[in-house]
Amino acid sequence: MSARPATAAVSSPAVESAAVESADPCCAAPLPVLGRDVTVPLVTGGEVTYAALDYAASAPALQRVWDDVAAYAPYYGSVHRGAGYLSQLSTDLFENSRTTVAEFLDCRPGDQIVLTRSTTDSLNLLAQTLPADCQVFVFETEHHASLLPWRDARVTYLNAPRTPEQAVETLERALADRDPYGPALVCVTGASNVTGELWPVRELAAAAHAHGARIVLDAAQLAPHHPVSVRELDVDWIAFSGHKLYAPFGSGVLAGRADWLQEAEPYLAGGGASKKVARRSDGGVDVEWHTTAARHEAGSPNVIGVYSIASACKALTEAGFDALVERERHLIAKVREGLAGVPAVRVLSLFGDDAPRVGVISFVVDGWNSSHFAAALSAEYGIGVRDGLFCAHPLVRTLLGSDPQDPGECGAPEAEPGERSLNAIRVSFGAGTPDEHVDRFVRAVRELVADGAKWQYRTEAGRCVPAV
Secondary structure, X not given: OOOOOHHHHOOOHHHHHHHHOOXXXXXOOOOOEOOOOOEEEOOOOOEEEOEEOEOOOOOOOEHHHHHHHXXXXXXXXXXXXXXXXXXXXXXXXXXXHHHHHHHHOOOOOOOEEEEEOOHHHHHHHHHHOOOOOOXXXXXXXXXXXXXXXXXXXXEEEEOOOOOHHHXXXXXXXXXXXXXXXXXXXXXXXXXXXXOOXXXXXXXXXXXXXHOOXXXXXXXXXXXOOOOOOHHHHOOOEEEEEHHHOOOOOOOEEEEEOOHXXXXXXXXXXXXXXXXXXXXXXXXXXXXXXXXXXXXXXXXOOOHHHHHHHHHHHHHHHHHOHHHHHHHHHHHHXXXXXXXXXOOOEEEOOOOOOOOOEOOEEEEEEOOOOHHHHHHHHHHHHOEEOEEEOOOOHHHHHHXXXXXXXXXXXXXXXXXXXXXXXXXXXXXXXXXXXXXXXXXXXXXXXXXXXXXXXXXXEEEEXXXXXXXX
């Protein structure tokens, strides 16, 4: 079936015109995203354009993605099920989206692209395919999506390294000491969702393979900021989420080697995963499962979500990662230089100030409860950031120098305004962030530290909010 909706040929004017809108002659312009003109009220009066600086949680959708999805929506039909034109067209779109993702990730021949709900879903799926007696090695620095899925395996949690070289050495020692020697999997992030620092993925993959282990890359924070090549990094699998890649609608990807996926029981049992179902003479049921990616994609798929990921992959590729990376470095430098000029601010880091990173920066402010500071940024400046432990509790506690058993929950601090909390503040940005947003953020940090909040705040349901 070769039919494709008009969306496949749509050329987004927003993307095409981005290069001529740059506010800085040395950098490309931010890519147009939804919500870029939304205004929000301030507790001090008036309104301001919202500065979305929480990309590490969910990036705003690219306008290109939204336009492509809107153009496809009238053609929506059931996938892999119907004989009608719209069903066949939607099936074609769905499978072509799978091909687009494979090209975006530079996958190898024979790699499977399993379409999931999120990075978390992808890694839980992989966890269900592990061979018997498989050992899993994971650093304590991982997001919970990478840290927690391996409940049915023997897991070795590795201490946080303080240099990329130490990360490789730590992994090599752990793999060399494992007993008995058998199947093993290493799970590692590409870029930290707390510090933004890039991890030595290629070197870790080489260490894993040298010791007979496989490796899965959590690219949730890496793929939106840098090109990711399965071949060049030599990873066995890669997982990422659409909602961090400027594509909403709750879709994700697990891409990589097919053998463990083909040999495991389906992640979900149901229609689509089954190739043939027949009743036995004893009254039972025999099932022949697919050996393709469909084996782990039971049920009606999220066609629009999958297409939105493919659209985002195309948009980022067409915009050019070289230009996107250069612009992000420009923004990172602005934020880091601005925070360095405020003595009360301490930026959190594993590998040091010179470590390469993406646009994710976490920090604490002396004399401030993190939730109070984040609330003031929102209510008084129209800036959206994140505070808490960022679903990476062991890492943040290590960086804060607190005891692993200290209280503190992701996004639900217990301290009152003015009290120290066992949490941090995270600012994150990307391809859609204009200079004005980071300039406003830096100015707001300076003013809050120097002058304090202009409003009174209270704790409500675990959150710091403006007092009415």
